[in-house]
Amino acid sequence: MKFIVKILISVLAGFLFLEPAVAQTPYHDYSDMIRMTDNMARDYPTICSVQSLAKTQDGREIKCITIGTGSKDEKPGIAVIGGIEGSYIFGRELSLGFASLLLSNSDDKKVRALLDKITFYIIPDVSPDASVQFFNNIRYERNVNSRSVDNDRDFLIDEDPFEDLNNDGLITLIRVSDPAGYWLEHPDDKRIMKKADLSKGESGSYTVFTEGTDNDKDGFLNEDGEGGVSFNRNLTYDYEEFGSNSGLHPVSEPETKAVLDFLFDHFNIYVTFAFGPQDNLGRPMKGSEWSSAGNSTSAGGQNNTNRSRNRKITTILKSDDIINKLVSERYLEATGLKGSPPDISSPGNFMDWSYFHYGRYSFSTPGWWFPVEKGENRETAFLRYAEENNTNDVFVPWTRISHPDFPGKETEVGGIKPFVMINPPSDKMSDLISRHYTFLVNIAEMHPEIEFLDIKTEDIGENVYRLSLKVHNKGVFATCAESGESNIWTRIMRLHLEIPGSQKLLSGQAIQRIPSLEGDASAEFSWLIFGKGQVKITAGAVNTGITNTSVELR
Numbered sequence: 001m002k003f004i005v006k007i008l009i010s011v012l013a014g015f016l017f018l019e020p021a022v023a024q025t026p027y028h029d030y031s032d033m034i035r036m037t038d039n040m041a042r043d044y045p046t047i048c049s050v051q052s053l054a055k056t057q058d059g060r061e062i063k064c065i066t067i068g069t070g071s072k073d074e075k076p077g078i079a080v081i082g083g084i085e086g087s088y089i090f091g092r093e094l095s096l097g098f099a100s101l102l103l104s105n106s107d108d109k110k111v112r113a114l115l116d117k118i119t120f121y122i123i124p125d126v127s128p129d130a131s132v133q134f135f136n137n138i139r140y141e142r143n144v145n146s147r148s149v150d151n152d153r154d155f156l157i158d159e160d161p162f163e164d165l166n167n168d169g170l171i172t173l174i175r176v177s178d179p180a181g182y183w184l185e186h187p188d189d190k191r192i193m194k195k196a197d198l199s200k201g202e203s204g205s206y207t208v209f210t211e212g213t214d215n216d217k218d219g220f221l222n223e224d225g226e227g228g229v230s231f232n233r234n235l236t237y238d239y240e241e242f243g244s245n246s247g248l249h250p251v252s253e254p255e256t257k258a259v260l261d262f263l264f265d266h267f268n269i270y271v272t273f274a275f276g277p278q279d280n281l282g283r284p285m286k287g288s289e290w291s292s293a294g295n296s297t298s299a300g301g302q303n304n305t306n307r308s309r310n311r312k313i314t315t316i317l318k319s320d321d322i323i324n325k326l327v328s329e330r331y332l333e334a335t336g337l338k339g340s341p342p343d344i345s346s347p348g349n350f351m352d353w354s355y356f357h358y359g360r361y362s363f364s365t366p367g368w369w370f371p372v373e374k375g376e377n378r379e380t381a382f383l384r385y386a387e388e389n390n391t392n393d394v395f396v397p398w399t400r401i402s403h404p405d406f407p408g409k410e411t412e413v414g415g416i417k418p419f420v421m422i423n424p425p426s427d428k429m430s431d432l433i434s435r436h437y438t439f440l441v442n443i444a445e446m447h448p449e450i451e452f453l454d455i456k457t458e459d460i461g462e463n464v465y466r467l468s469l470k471v472h473n474k475g476v477f478a479t480c481a482e483s484g485e486s487n488i489w490t491r492i493m494r495l496h497l498e499i500p501g502s503q504k505l506l507s508g509q510a511i512q513r514i515p516s517l518e519g520d521a522s523a524e525f526s527w528l529i530f531g532k533g534q535v536k537i538t539a540g541a542v543n544t545g546i547t548n549t550s551v552e553l554r
Contacts, residue, residue, distance in 0.1 A: 026426050027089055028096065029135040030060060030128055036096055037063045037124065044103045047115060053123070054258030057146040060128035062255050064262065065099050068119035069112070074542055076447045077119045077269040080440065081259070084276025084350050084364070085232045086130020087141035090423040090432075091275030094367050095124040097433030098440055111441070117545065118444050121266065126259050127231045134419060138164050140171035141418045144228025144245050145253060163212040165401055165413050171211045172396050172415035176406050181207040189380040191395060191414070211413055213405055229253050232276060233348040235260070237357045240347035250348065263358060267491045268542035270448060270480060271361035273440065277422070278351040280324055281331040281365040282340035285355075287321040313356055317482040319518055320361065326476070327363060327443060334439035335432065341369035342378065359484025361477065368424040368432055382421050394420045446476035446519075450493070450540040450547050453522065457553055460528075464506065465553040468526035471495060471539050473517035479544045485516050491541040493517075495525060498538070503531035503553075514539060529553060 028036065041050040047069055053062040066072055082095035099122045105111045125131055133142035140162050162171040175183065175193060183206040186192040196204040229252065230245040239250045251257050263269060316324060331337075354362035370385040372378050386394045398414035424432060453470040460466055471493075473479055484490035493514035499505060508527035515523055529535065531553070538548040 027093060027134065027423075027429075030125075030132055033092065033096060033124055033128075034061065034063065036100070037065055040065060040099060040103055044106065047106055048103055053262055054254045056129045056253075056255050058129050058132075060132070062126060062128070062258055063124060065122040065124070066119065067099065067102055067106075067115065067122065069115050072119040073266060073268055074546070075117060075119050075268060076449075076543055076545055077121055077266055078440075078444055078447075079263060079266075079269050079272040080120060080122045081126060081272065081350070082123065082275045083125030083127040083131055083231070084274050084278075085143045085230065086127040086133065087143055087419060088276050088366055088422055089131050089134045089419065090367050090429070092125045092131060093429055094275050094433060094436050095122050097429075098122065098437050099124070101433070101437045102441070114441065114444055117449070118447055119268065120444075121262075121269065123259065123262075126255055129228065130230070138162070138169055138171065139418055141422075142228075143230045143232065145231070145255065147228050147253065161212065162210060165211055165213075165403070166396075166399055168396060170396060170417055172413060172417065173208055174211050174401075174403065174411055174413050175206045175208050175398070176403070177205065177410040178207045179205060181205055183208045186377060186380055188377065189383055191383065191398070192377065192379045193415075194377065213403070231256055231259075232278075232346055232350055235348045235350055235353035235357075237353040238347045238349075243347060246348055263354075264489055267489070269360060270477065270543045271363070271443075272354045272358070274350050274354070274362070274364040275367050276350065276364055277341075277344040277366060278346065278349050278364040279341045279343070279366060280351065281328050281363055282337060282369065283343070284324040284328045285316040285321070287316045287318060313483055316355070319478060319482045320355075323361060323477060324363075330442060331363075331365065331439055334442065335435045337369065339369070339371045341366050342372075355481070355483055359481060359487030359490050361481045366422060367436065368428070370421075379416060379421070382416065386420075389425075391420075391425050393417070448473055448475040448477045448479045448517075448519075448544045450474075450479070450517075450544050452537070452539070452547065452549050455549070455551060457551060463531060465529050465532075466526060467529060467535065467551060467553065468524065469537070470522040470524050471514055471517070472522040473519060473544070476519040478518045478521075479514075479516050479541070482516075491543050493539065493541045493544060496538045497527060498536040499529060500533050500535075503529055503533050503535070506530050 037050045040048050047067055049066045051064050053064050055061055068075065080095055080098060082091035084091060102120060106115060127143065127145065129145040130142045133140060164171060165174065182195055182204040183193045184196050184202060184204050186194045193206065193208050196202040228245065229247040233240065233243060233246040234251060234253055234256045236250040240246045247253060251260060351362050351364035354360055370382055372381040383395065394417055396414045396417060398412040400410065400412050403411040451472050451474050453472045455469040458466040479493055480490050495512050495514050497510045506528040517523060534550050534552050536548060536550050538546060540546040
């Protein structure tokens with residue numbers, strides 16, 4: 001049966017690596033994820049291994065799937081990470097689906113050739129304490145782990161959580177009829193609430209809250225629920241001290257520390273792909289004129305590269321910007337997604353950390369979004385999209401309830417259901433997973449790869465030989481991101497010339513640094529060597545791959 005499935009996948013070949021068909025699947029809970037990852041290691045033991053990086057406050061494991069052949073940590077690596085925020089549950093499905101398809105297609109010659117050159121590190125869910133809420137009896141969009149935190153600083157912990165007032169298993173909104181309120185029904189769709197715009201002469205007639213009660217009687221509803229700290233706000237770049245859900249200090253949580261330790265320990269990783277709210281694939285990052293250090297010169301014409309590189313980088317650098325735009329184009333082409341998702345910035349987020357502090361190419365996407373016309377309210381756009389695509393059961397009709405905090409006031413519960421605006425319907429998942437698989441393997445083919453070109457030897461007389469060559473990057477990606485060139489966590493490429501004892505190096509260095517090479521760029525080297533014989537040359541680094549050759553001087 002397994003053999004027949006593999007044949008069917010091969011027959012359904014698509015662009016480049018087969019564009020495989022994926023069976024329709026539901027969203028998988030934590031236990032499903034653990035079972036699936038363990039099965040991958042069991043079914044493909046020669047190319048796949050699974051390890052636990054850490055356990056969360058609630059004892060859930062952060063699993064990492066490693067896929068590749070040979071010495072996996074000695075080849076260029078790609079990290080694929082889901083669960084950046086727990087409410088983006090589709091990120092887990094994309095990560096698991098990619099790993100599953102990569103393994104099921106591993107007998108294909110092109111896929112196997114890729115795995116011989118590249119190692120994939122796939123962490124399906126870095127926020128399992130948060131994503132579990134998608135499957136709980138009461139569902140709400142949760143992004144924090146299970147660490148108890150006094151969010152409202154009243155010396156009480158987790159004392160004012162959400163509450164399901166209409167017993168439908170969902171946390172939506174409550175609206176209270178109030179002449180002094182700031183909210184009103186949206187003119188385009190009266191199911192949606194919007195803030196009154198005083199500049200347009202609008203006046204509100206409702207106050208709006210998340211569903212629950214004021215348990216601690218401080219005048220606020222649901223401000224101190226279960227947990228916690230958000231993985232996507234707990235990283236070092238642009239960390240927000242005392243920020244909401246940011247933790248006591250950067251990297252304060254076991255899951256954050258474990259993931260970052262793993263990435264720092266793997267110098268071979270040259271790019272990260274994250275599935276979460278930040279996006280630079282639907283819409284590339286924006287650079288600035290000064291951000292490319294190589295173009296910075298003083299008034300007298302002197303290059304200021306070193307000084308520029310010591311400045312804090314806050315925008316994407318020029319050569320990285322080119323790659324970002326190229327990868328974005330390939331992403332939209334492969335996935336068929338139109339427009340771009342909402343611009344969601346978050347201090348301490350993973351995408352920015354990976355680029356600015358980790359010094360790697362860093363890409364992030366929610367993996368799915370719906371089109372929003374210019375100037376259109378996003379919630380009304382979603383309801384229109386749902387109706388056009390026959391996506392039912394996305395809205396809880398407003399229903400009157402009796403609320404203890406608003407006696408005598410007309411109070412209703414309702415609104416768009418949690419998760420539906422940021423995660424695709426399950427019947428769209430298989431196609432999206434297949435398209436993301438195609439995208440990732442296409443981009444993996446662009447990996448940096450070092451080769452020797454134009455190797456020349458010249459006998460210049462008196463038993464002296466000149467040896468020259470070019471070290472060429474035949475990949476599309478640079479040998480390291482420009483943001484990582486001055487980063488101590490990026491391996492520097494080396495060129496090593498080994499000569500036997502009967503020969504002598506007259507000119508040139510036996511071991512020297514190879515400068516960072518952009519795609520299709522080369523660096524030239526030459527030596528003068530006294531004596532005949534065979535010399536060995538080795539070049540590269542773990543993040544570019546190591547290549548070697550031998551040359552006979554005679």
